[in-house]
Amino acid sequence: MTASAPTLPRPRSRRLARRALPYLLSLPALLVCIGILVPFFTAVWYSLERYNLAMPMMRSFVGPAQYLDLLTDPDFWQTVKVSFIYAAATVGIELLLGLGIALLLREQSRLNNVVSVVLLLPLMTAPAIASLMWKLMTNPNFGVLSWLVSLLGVHDFRWASDPRTAMFTVVLVDVWVYTPFMMILLLAGLRSLPRQPFEAAALDGVPAHFVFFRITLPMLSPYIITATLFRLLDSIQQFDIVYAMTQGGPGDALMLFQVRAYLDFFQYTNVGTSAALMVILWAITYLLSNLFIKQWLKLRERTHHA
Amino acid sequence: MSGLRLHRLSVRFGRSLALAPLDLEVARGEVVVIFGPSGAGKTVLLRAIAGLLPEAEGEIWIGGEELSAQGPERRRVGMAFQNFALYPHLTARENIASPLRARRLPPAEVEARVGEIAALLRIGHVLDHLPRALSNGQKQRTALARALIGRPEVLLLDDPLRNVDAKLRYEMRLEFPRLLRESRAATLFVTQDYREAMALGDRVAILREGRLVQCAPPAEIYDHPADTAIARLFGDPPINLLPAARRDEGGRIRVTVAGAALDVPALPPGMAHFRLGLRPEALIPLPTAAPEALSVRVIAVTPLHERTVILGHAPDGSEIVASLPRRDVVPGEILHLRPDPARLLFFDAESGERIAAHTPLAEAVS
Amino acid sequence: MRKVLRALALGAVLVFFLFPIFWIVLMSFQTNEQILRLPPSLLFTPTLANYRALISGHLVTAAGVLDITFLRNLGNSVLLSTASVLLSLLLGVPAAYAFARFRFRLGEDIAFTLLSFRFAPPLLVLLPLSLYFQDLGLNDTYAGLIWVYQLICLPLILWIVRGYFEDLSPDIEYAYQVDGHSWGQAFRRIALPLAGPGIAAAGLLAFIFAWNNFVFALILASADKQPVTVGALAFVTASGIQYGQIAAAIVLSILPTLALALYAQRWLVEGLSLGAVKG
Numbered sequence A: 001m002t003a004s005a006p007t008l009p010r011p012r013s014r015r016l017a018r019r020a021l022p023y024l025l026s027l028p029a030l031l032v033c034i035g036i037l038v039p040f041f042t043a044v045w046y047s048l049e050r051y052n053l054a055m056p057m058m059r060s061f062v063g064p065a066q067y068l069d070l071l072t073d074p075d076f077w078q079t080v081k082v083s084f085i086y087a088a089a090t091v092g093i094e095l096l097l098g099l100g101i102a103l104l105l106r107e108q109s110r111l112n113n114v115v116s117v118v119l120l121l122p123l124m125t126a127p128a129i130a131s132l133m134w135k136l137m138t139n140p141n142f143g144v145l146s147w148l149v150s151l152l153g154v155h156d157f158r159w160a161s162d163p164r165t166a167m168f169t170v171v172l173v174d175v176w177v178y179t180p181f182m183m184i185l186l187l188a189g190l191r192s193l194p195r196q197p198f199e200a201a202a203l204d205g206v207p208a209h210f211v212f213f214r215i216t217l218p219m220l221s222p223y224i225i226t227a228t229l230f231r232l233l234d235s236i237q238q239f240d241i242v243y244a245m246t247q248g249g250p251g252d253a254l255m256l257f258q259v260r261a262y263l264d265f266f267q268y269t270n271v272g273t274s275a276a277l278m279v280i281l282w283a284i285t286y287l288l289s290n291l292f293i294k295q296w297l298k299l300r301e302r303t304h305h306a
Numbered sequence B: 001m002s003g004l005r006l007h008r009l010s011v012r013f014g015r016s017l018a019l020a021p022l023d024l025e026v027a028r029g030e031v032v033v034i035f036g037p038s039g040a041g042k043t044v045l046l047r048a049i050a051g052l053l054p055e056a057e058g059e060i061w062i063g064g065e066e067l068s069a070q071g072p073e074r075r076r077v078g079m080a081f082q083n084f085a086l087y088p089h090l091t092a093r094e095n096i097a098s099p100l101r102a103r104r105l106p107p108a109e110v111e112a113r114v115g116e117i118a119a120l121l122r123i124g125h126v127l128d129h130l131p132r133a134l135s136n137g138q139k140q141r142t143a144l145a146r147a148l149i150g151r152p153e154v155l156l157l158d159d160p161l162r163n164v165d166a167k168l169r170y171e172m173r174l175e176f177p178r179l180l181r182e183s184r185a186a187t188l189f190v191t192q193d194y195r196e197a198m199a200l201g202d203r204v205a206i207l208r209e210g211r212l213v214q215c216a217p218p219a220e221i222y223d224h225p226a227d228t229a230i231a232r233l234f235g236d237p238p239i240n241l242l243p244a245a246r247r248d249e250g251g252r253i254r255v256t257v258a259g260a261a262l263d264v265p266a267l268p269p270g271m272a273h274f275r276l277g278l279r280p281e282a283l284i285p286l287p288t289a290a291p292e293a294l295s296v297r298v299i300a301v302t303p304l305h306e307r308t309v310i311l312g313h314a315p316d317g318s319e320i321v322a323s324l325p326r327r328d329v330v331p332g333e334i335l336h337l338r339p340d341p342a343r344l345l346f347f348d349a350e351s352g353e354r355i356a357a358h359t360p361l362a363e364a365v366s
Numbered sequence C: 001m002r003k004v005l006r007a008l009a010l011g012a013v014l015v016f017f018l019f020p021i022f023w024i025v026l027m028s029f030q031t032n033e034q035i036l037r038l039p040p041s042l043l044f045t046p047t048l049a050n051y052r053a054l055i056s057g058h059l060v061t062a063a064g065v066l067d068i069t070f071l072r073n074l075g076n077s078v079l080l081s082t083a084s085v086l087l088s089l090l091l092g093v094p095a096a097y098a099f100a101r102f103r104f105r106l107g108e109d110i111a112f113t114l115l116s117f118r119f120a121p122p123l124l125v126l127l128p129l130s131l132y133f134q135d136l137g138l139n140d141t142y143a144g145l146i147w148v149y150q151l152i153c154l155p156l157i158l159w160i161v162r163g164y165f166e167d168l169s170p171d172i173e174y175a176y177q178v179d180g181h182s183w184g185q186a187f188r189r190i191a192l193p194l195a196g197p198g199i200a201a202a203g204l205l206a207f208i209f210a211w212n213n214f215v216f217a218l219i220l221a222s223a224d225k226q227p228v229t230v231g232a233l234a235f236v237t238a239s240g241i242q243y244g245q246i247a248a249a250i251v252l253s254i255l256p257t258l259a260l261a262l263y264a265q266r267w268l269v270e271g272l273s274l275g276a277v278k279g
Helices: A011-025 A027-047 A065-071 A074-104 A110-118 A120-124 A127-137 A144-151 A166-192 A196-203 A208-235 A240-246 A257-266 A271-305 B042-050 B092-102 B107-121 B136-149 B166-183 B194-200 B218-223 B228-233 B359-364 C002-028 C032-036 C049-056 C070-101 C105-118 C122-136 C142-167 C170-178 C183-194 C196-212 C215-220 C228-239 C243-263 C265-278
Strands: B004-013 B016-026 B031-035 B056-062 B077-080 B154-158 B186-191 B203-208 B211-216 B240-249 B252-257 B260-263 B273-278 B283-286 B294-304 B307-313 B319-325 B334-339 B345-348 C058-061 C064-067
Touching: A011 A027, A011 C070, A011 C105, A027 A271, A027 C070, A027 C105, A027 C122, A027 C142, A065 A271, A074 A166, A074 A208, A074 A257, A074 C002, A110 A120, A110 A166, A110 C002, A110 C265, A120 A166, A120 C002, A120 C243, A120 C265, A127 A144, A127 A166, A127 A240, A127 C002, A127 C196, A127 C228, A127 C243, A166 A208, A166 A240, A166 C002, A196 A208, A208 A271, A240 A257, A240 C215, A257 A271, A257 C122, A271 C105, A271 C122, B004 B042, B016 B042, B016 B056, B016 B186, B016 B211, B031 B042, B031 B194, B042 B056, B042 B077, B042 B154, B042 B186, B042 C170, B077 B136, B077 C170, B092 B107, B092 B136, B107 B136, B107 B166, B136 B154, B136 B166, B166 B186, B166 B194, B186 B194, B194 B218, B203 B218, B203 B228, B211 B218, B228 B240, B228 B273, B228 B345, B240 B319, B283 B319, B294 B319, B319 B334, C002 C243, C032 C243, C049 C070, C049 C243, C070 C105, C070 C142, C070 C183, C070 C196, C070 C228, C070 C243, C105 C142, C122 C142, C122 C215, C142 C196, C142 C215, C170 C183, C183 C196, C196 C228, C196 C243, C196 C265, C215 C228, C228 C243, C243 C265
Parallel strands: B031 B186, B031 B203, B077 B154, B154 B186
Antiparallel strands: B004 B016, B004 B056, B203 B211, B240 B252, B240 B273, B252 B260, B273 B345, B283 B334, B294 B307, B294 B334, B307 B319, C058 C064
8 A cells, every 4th residue: 555665664653653652761760650559559568557566466457546546645746746836837937038038049149140040059958968067067066056055144045955945946956947948939030020110119219128018029929929938848747857856855845757657667567557648748748749830830830830 | 655644543531522533635745734723633633643642543655664662763743833843952953963863873974964954944053052042933943844854754743833923924925935845745734724724735734623624625615615604714805694594586596684785697596595695705896786785884995905895795795804905994984785696605694614505606607 | 017017027037037047057056165154155165076076977976986978878879869869850851741742641640640649648657668679689679779769859850840831832842853854853953952951940849859758768868878877876876965067067068968959949949830830
């Protein structure tokens, strides 16, 4: 039927190859997907089992019993409480601070660009290592921050080792590490805003606070929402900073979700409850991430069409 | 047959038919202009021929071989994209040389042929620039050089003049016929500009909503458009399309239009009401009123080249545009315009399709 | 007045964010006696003893000589991060291209699964994985860790590089194919070089994320495969009160990422904001 020369590939095989191409190209990503999904379902299964590594004989399927136990366990509610306090405090402070710094650096100038680059450094520090740095600085014997605080008349300020100030200390480290992230996103957003409304406002002599609340903030809000949701997702799952600083202590003052699950698993070898905890955290992050992805796709759409 | 032959070529995206089955033959050295509004399927047609749309169905014969199952790299086509699609990281020289490099021609020959085509298109002095350093006109010529250099069997030009300025567009319109003739390719030239279509096409193929509605030489399209839409698209100033009715007066066939009654030599049978198409230059001014002339009160006058274009009102109020030999006309003046009986066009009142008049009329044309 | 306030605010910001790094670097050049002196002083004769001890692997303490494996941790970090990013690029760039260029059902599903798991708690997957790793014999291998590190690197590369490919007009690749080149040639010589900056930005960011990761290696790596993030924590416990050495270890752990960040800051900022905002 065709008059093609013998050197040409057979039409059928070519069409087939073309069809298969996208699948071949994304095969590795698919394998990684499976690599995540298998342990994910295993974890869900564990959460329905009474399963302690130290007592393998006792392993049994208990259905939702573990979740019900958790709901009546005051330790669990302590975890929920500190996790949410941690997330709210870190994200709230980082948002305000990041927005303030972004506004300071808004104009393109050599100095501002150098500062914004230098401010990346904390973000490039591993959070676990950052905790160690702050641990050295808050050491009661020689820590420079302890010394500074004592100059202010506060003696015996025990930072992370005191249940009353432990939360403050880890939030401080989180703020140090992650505020630059907020700043970069908001700065990118600020610099991408159209100039005309601001020029018009300047011409009309509109007062600065009015410009900020009525023009800047509403126009920046998609960026603010995206950045906040992103940070919230990370913060509710914080592990590195808290684990490296206090391992969840003192007492259970910093027993965040992932810290508790880690200790349940490795210290108490209680696979079942640790999995149930993680599934609950997963449900929370799933809701948050859906919100985030929606916002983010909207913003992406906007920047693509700009 | 060499050149290009399409047999029932169609493209379907999901449930929507982007290109209805289409037959077209283009000989080597012939230029067929693909004309139509945006979204009509012009680019889809070109991409289907080039092998860029896996959704395409039907036969594509290029140089006597059926190549619809082959990839774009085996189809021996040259293509210029509307947005130029130059390789931003390669110099103009390497952009142009790309089709020859693909065939692994010896460097000396590549060099010689790039020099030759660059001289022809007058871009020899910018060959070592990257595309971002080129003006729009130079980009366009580079893209054209890349399409031509491989001496393709089929040349596909997707609105190559769209993104260049008016002056360059004018110059290129004058240059294209020679370039295309020398390329000896079967050329499909997409455009939305009717002047380009008239100036460059040996034939013009009109696409509308994915369908080929007319394919004919430019003069034929102008004189015998397939329907009122095409009649409107071709021609500036635009054609007058007026409701008209047939009246038999004792053996004489007359047409009443815009308050006048015209004698016509013939009319298609069975037509009572229709639309009459009058090209502006087919209205001949008479010194005095006459029954077969429209009396038009002039509203606006535009001198245009060696002609004068007027807009006026017929007695019944319909607007009439006429293009007259250069003369002084003032608004308010009454002109007596006689439609040239040989150039009357009849269209179905409902569908807008042209209805051929009787043979005497058809012979009178040409 | 406004200018002064602005300068003060900027100064305070710089002090807050840079002082910890500055201070730890100072400490790393101090002896324990100098560190313990109160009030702290900026004036001291710097010593390289801390770094020498770390690099030689022998730590002399009051209790005796202690062998430290910190340099091995550093080597592990280099190996794990580099290998993970290279593998991720090898696997991720073609997939990112497929997601950008071809609209296919499975593609959207994969992209969405990876994205939603980018935000899922890592321990959810890691705890069962640690049991699987023992069964599969992967718990003491670099290969197992590099594979798991794909969870960090691959989504990042997929999403950033995909955005870059989507911004490239497909016509440019089509033109190359019409010129007579195969699909593979168009991918290698047109799409890849043009997405180069995006691939570099994504690779850089993935490297930094892999380097800074803590929890994956904490759970899955045996002592001799641990990267610096985990190693440093162990080192703090082991070295007790050798604060100078701890500071030096911290400096060595963060030096590579900070140097990379300063060297390629333009790409990094682009990658970070693209990664979060644009995709």
